[in-house]
Amino acid sequence: xxxxxxxxxxxxxxxxxxxxxxxxxxxxxxxxxxxxxxxxxxxxxxxxxxxxxxxxxxxxxxxxxxxxxxxxxxxxxxxxxxxxxxxxxxxxxxxxxxxxxxxxxxxxxxxxxxxxxxxxxxxxxxxxxxxxxxxxxxxxxxxxxxxxxxxxxxxxxxxxxxxxxxxxxxxxxxxxxxxxxxxxxxxxxxxxxxxxxxxxxxxxxxxxxxxxxxxxxxxxxxxxxxxxxxxxxxxxxxxxxxxxxxxxxxxxxxxxxxxxxxxxxxxxxxxxxxxxxxxxxxxxxxxxxxxxxxxxxxxxxxxxxxxxxxxxxxxxxxxxxxxxxxxxxxxxxxxxxxxxxxxxxxxxxxxxxxxxxxxxxxxxxxxxxxxxxxxxxxxxxxxxxxxxxxxxxxxxxxxxxxxxxxxxxxxxxxxxxxxxxx
Amino acid sequence: xxxxxxxxxxxxxxxxxxxxxxxxxxxxxxxxxxxxxxxxxxxxxxxxxxxxxxxxxxxxxxxxxxxxxxxxxxxxxxxxxxxxxxxxxxxxxxxxxxxxxxxxxxxxxxxxxxxxxxxxxxxxxxxxxxxxxxxxxxxxxxxxxxxxxxx
Ligand SMILES: Cc1cc2nc3c(=O)[nH]c(=O)nc-3n(C[C@H](O)[C@H](O)[C@H](O)COP(=O)(O)O)c2cc1C
Ligand code: SF4
Ligand code: FES
Numbered sequence: 001x002x003x004x005x006x007x008x009x010x011x012x013x014x015x016x017x018x019x020x021x022x023x024x025x026x027x028x029x030x031x032x033x034x035x036x037x038x039x040x041x042x043x044x045x046x047x048x049x050x051x052x053x054x055x056x057x058x059x060x061x062x063x064x065x066x067x068x069x070x071x072x073x074x075x076x077x078x079x080x081x082x083x084x085x086x087x088x089x090x091x092x093x094x095x096x097x098x099x100x101x102x103x104x105x106x107x108x109x110x111x112x113x114x115x116x117x118x119x120x121x122x123x124x125x126x127x128x129x130x131x132x133x134x135x136x137x138x139x140x141x142x143x144x145x146x147x148x149x150x151x152x153x154x155x156x157x158x159x160x161x162x163x164x165x166x167x168x169x170x171x172x173x174x175x176x177x178x179x180x181x182x183x184x185x186x187x188x189x190x191x192x193x194x195x196x197x198x199x200x201x202x203x204x205x206x207x208x209x210x211x212x213x214x215x216x217x218x219x220x221x222x223x224x225x226x227x228x229x230x231x232x233x234x235x236x237x238x239x240x241x242x243x244x245x246x247x248x249x250x251x252x253x254x255x256x257x258x259x260x261x262x263x264x265x266x267x268x269x270x271x272x273x274x275x276x277x278x279x280x281x282x283x284x285x286x287x288x289x290x291x292x293x294x295x296x297x298x299x300x301x302x303x304x305x306x307x308x309x310x311x312x313x314x315x316x317x318x319x320x321x322x323x324x325x326x327x328x329x330x331x332x333x334x335x336x337x338x339x340x341x342x343x344x345x346x347x348x349x350x351x352x353x354x355x356x357x358x359x360x361x362x363x364x365x366x367x368x369x370x371x372x373x374x375x376x377x378x379x380x381x382x383x384x385x386x387x388x389x390x391x392x393x394x395x396x397x398x399x400x401x402x403x404x405x406x407x408x409x410x411x412x413x414x415x416x417x418x419x420x421x422x
Numbered sequence: 423x424x425x426x427x428x429x430x431x432x433x434x435x436x437x438x439x440x441x442x443x444x445x446x447x448x449x450x451x452x453x454x455x456x457x458x459x460x461x462x463x464x465x466x467x468x469x470x471x472x473x474x475x476x477x478x479x480x481x482x483x484x485x486x487x488x489x490x491x492x493x494x495x496x497x498x499x500x501x502x503x504x505x506x507x508x509x510x511x512x513x514x515x516x517x518x519x520x521x522x523x524x525x526x527x528x529x530x531x532x533x534x535x536x537x538x539x540x541x542x543x544x545x546x547x548x549x550x551x552x553x554x555x556x557x558x559x560x561x562x563x564x565x566x567x568x569x570x571x572x573x
Binding site: 073082083084085086087088091116122123124125126127159161162163164165166167178179180181182183184199240241242243244248249250284314316318322326327330331334337338 | 436437441442444445447448478479486497501539540542546551554
């Protein structure tokens with residue numbers, strides 16, 4: 001497939017504004033300024049773009065809600081927190097194609113009538129911060145940011161806001177708290193950020209990849225754009241593929257491609273010709289699949305039918321040398337560490353589950369531990385403030401549903417079913 | 423520009439001064455590598471925010487440090503992809519070679535070690551940040567060659 005989001009990134013100067021202009025950059029912005037803001041929102045709606053940050057919410061609909069709110073100023077925030085383990089898909093845009101993101105943000109801001117934007121960048125990406133700050137300065141220099149952008153009469157200011165190592169700040173309301181200079185803890189919804197967001201004003205939060213799709217929709221038009229990938233949720237999609245494959249990396253492919261194609265045709269298959277055991281399709285918070293799920297199309301409609309989710313599109317591939325009890329334990333240690341502590345089922349439950357998984361992994365598992373894990377997970381599901389708690393529960397339930405034999409073996413034999421590093 | 427002015431300039435990017443709190447904490451942390459009481463007081467004065475507000479925020483985020491750190495901060499990822507690719511062994515080796523434990527600092531004050539959740543480099547696992555430099559594809563061998571560059 002022709003690459004749009006990662007176009008030209010192999011070129012050494014791809015992050016420079018001159019190089020971006022040379023390959024046709026900022027032409028969509030020019031086209032957008034010839035359109036009415038409402039028409040751009042209609043185009044994004046018609047294109048069927050769904051948010052790439054994890055939840056898959058229709059972007060045009062979100063923009064519509066925000067633009068109908070009479071309050072001003074409105075804020076546009078790019079979510080570049082990229083904290084979901086296994087995910088590194090936004091990184092090539094941030095580091096190698098930053099002007100695509102900036103162009104997408106200016107067009108979005110124009111459509112939303114927002115004059116102020118922030119890129120909420122995770123603290124663990126210092127290199128991306130330097131690249132983005134340089135790119136923003138270049139864009140100001142050439143008049144693509146600031147007052148009266150390219151003579152359009154529209155003005156927009158943009159800066160980077162650096163996070164400080166809290167996964168929960170990827171959740172949009174916690175992110176807003178963090179931009180406001182608070183502890184990042186999810187807020188109750190409704191009201192939604194589109195009405196009451198940053199500093200109480202209508203705020204649109206979109207993922208990096210979502211915003212990077214906007215110039216493409218404007219230049220191609222909704223009809224051509226929606227012919228890419230699955231008609232129910234179209235467009236190009238970035239997949240970050242990691243763990244036991246020959247060629248881990250970020251792949252730009254049409255939405256709806258199967259896991260089998262991603263793993264075997266693009267990522268070079270399982271390392272060393274070993275056997276595939278399990279796949280996490282959308283980052284650590286999405287339930288694990290068995291090899292039977294390989295032909296499932298990777299999108300927001302088909303993965304849920306298989307009991308999982310597209311999440312961030314982070315494909316984590318495990319071969320037969322990997323102990324899944326250990327993977328599950330490590331995932332739970334992550335959730336325990338990152339729980340913001342606001343609600344009891346998540347704060348306490350993640351710790352309890354980590355504890356039980358740890359004793360199973362270390363050979364001290366007890367009869368009934370599997371049922372206990374399920375019981376705790378089910379007591380978390382649906383009883384927490386934000387999806388982190390549900391995600392943690394879903395991960396444990398997914399591993400037990402698909403690989404209970406491995407857990408039972410671990411408890412009965414006090415050791416791994418696999419010989420690691422074999 | 424003195425540090426108070428630098429912090430006040432940051433608040434120009436936000437509709438109110440509290441917005442500048444996270445960037446301000448980074449500014450003061452850059453001075454000594456951690457946030458002393460004095461550093462927190464500086465932020466509180468510069469932004470005219472209560473000390474409790476500043477401290478409450480500073481202690482929420484793991485990248486703000488509340489005790490002195492070594493001259494170089496090693497942030498080594500041990501999340502799933504890095505774990506599978508051998509990060510635990512690297513943690514053990516750091517202990518053997520430098521006596522460095524997660525959360526600790528070497529006796530000579532050269533390195534501090536923090537084990538991290540995913541740092542977004544799973545395709546080249548295991549990975550770490552040393553200060554603001556990123557290193558990936560780590561092995562038992564090359565990790566020490568890399569670290570020797572940091573005095
Ligand atoms: C615990 C948690 C972590 C999240 N982390 C991220 C993240 O790192 N990046 C991101 O874009 N969205 C993340 N999200 C989703 C955001 O809340 C939000 O839905 C998204 O930024 C909206 O943008 P989109 O519609 O363009 O996807 C997270 C959600 C939750 C519940
Ligand atoms: S579910 Fe967990 S992370 Fe989300 S608000 Fe509750 S305690 Fe915080
Ligand atoms: S798991 Fe270590 S960088 Fe992602």
